[in-house]
Amino acid sequence: MSVDRSLRMKSSLARHRNVLSRAERVAILKSSGGWDDSRSPLGLPKVSHRKPKAGKKAKKEAAPAGETPAAAPAAAAKPAK
Template identity: 40%
Template structure:
């Protein structure tokens, strides 16, 4: 089967993934101090949150505000 055109992206690598592999989840939990190899099993790990970076909207410069007032 082919992929619907609305599901394709311009660059396959450019997007953020919302699902981590088990290895990536273990690394993230170890860095947070929530996983210890001796105490916890690598099977049945809890979900880990993946933060997406959003771009901020550009603010108008003060020069634009001064020219609008005049």
């Protein structure tokens, strides 16, 4: 039987969420210097929370001047018997 999503370990539930809790917004404001401990936690300003993009794949190095990229794999292939 599978485990319900709400009962899984907390580390497996760590993902991007659109809505942050009040404590999370205060923590972001503290790290950016926009929070004073004497302020009320009610009526907090909006905090941008962007989803990080996946990393791009590294570009392959350019082929030597005499070879074309399509010809290189064909030369390495074994001939048919």
